[in-house]
Amino acid sequence: MMRRRPLLAPALPVALAAALLTVLPALPAAAHNYVVSSTPAEGETLTAVPEFFVVTTNDALLDLTGEGAGFVMQVTDESGLYYGDGCVSVQGASMAMAGALGVAGDYTLTFQAISGDGHTISDELSFRYDPAEGSVASTGVASAPDCGGAEAVDATSDPQAGTASTTADETGTVLGIVAGIIASLAVLGAIVLVVARRRGRGAGASTQ
Numbered sequence: 001m002m003r004r005r006p007l008l009a010p011a012l013p014v015a016l017a018a019a020l021l022t023v024l025p026a027l028p029a030a031a032h033n034y035v036v037s038s039t040p041a042e043g044e045t046l047t048a049v050p051e052f053f054v055v056t057t058n059d060a061l062l063d064l065t066g067e068g069a070g071f072v073m074q075v076t077d078e079s080g081l082y083y084g085d086g087c088v089s090v091q092g093a094s095m096a097m098a099g100a101l102g103v104a105g106d107y108t109l110t111f112q113a114i115s116g117d118g119h120t121i122s123d124e125l126s127f128r129y130d131p132a133e134g135s136v137a138s139t140g141v142a143s144a145p146d147c148g149g150a151e152a153v154d155a156t157s158d159p160q161a162g163t164a165s166t167t168a169d170e171t172g173t174v175l176g177i178v179a180g181i182i183a184s185l186a187v188l189g190a191i192v193l194v195v196a197r198r199r200g201r202g203a204g205a206s207t208q
């Protein structure tokens with residue numbers, strides 16, 4: 001008995017560490033999303049107006065309302081005029097706004113997004129527009145477009161799809177956490193059983 005206890009003692013910290021390692025991967029990542037790609041890319045020269053300006057991050061963005069609340073994309077030219085309707089759609093790790101540009105020149109794409117951990121991230125990137133002769137140029141506006149107000153956002157987004165994907169994500173997260181807790185309880189239970197059996201054997205041996 002006396003010689004076994006020092007051998008059993010290290011088993012508990014190991015069990016706790018195993019339980020933590022089982023639970024931790026199931027918890028939502030607690031870090032800012034970061035940009036992995038964009039249209040246009042930083043420093044890129046566009047020769048045509050893209051169908052969409054896109055910013056893609058490393059992980060799912062947090063679109064709680066399913067309507068892109070808190071998400072902003074603005075494209076401005078050298079004189080500060082705005083292009084695009086300001087309607088931002090969020091899908092998974094990406095946000096997008098329909099493309100529109102004026103005449104040839106230097107432009108800036110400024111964006112704001114809600115990271116998966118609930119924090120706001122924002123940045124800007126520079127690009128050049130060098131269209132073919134005779135390309136149709138959009139007219140810039142002096143103040144930032146707001147997608148025509150909330151009603152226009154409803155009309156141009158798909159609230160049903162957004163709500164469904166948000167619910168699925170949350171269900172997946174909860175299931176992951178529950179599975180992690182059950183797995184760690186199972187590990188702890190197994191350790192307790194092993195310890196109890198060894199003690200039982202030890203006790204039985206000592207009484208005989």
Ligand SMILES: [Cu+2]
Pocket residue numbers: 030031032033115117118119
């Ligand atoms: Cu953060």
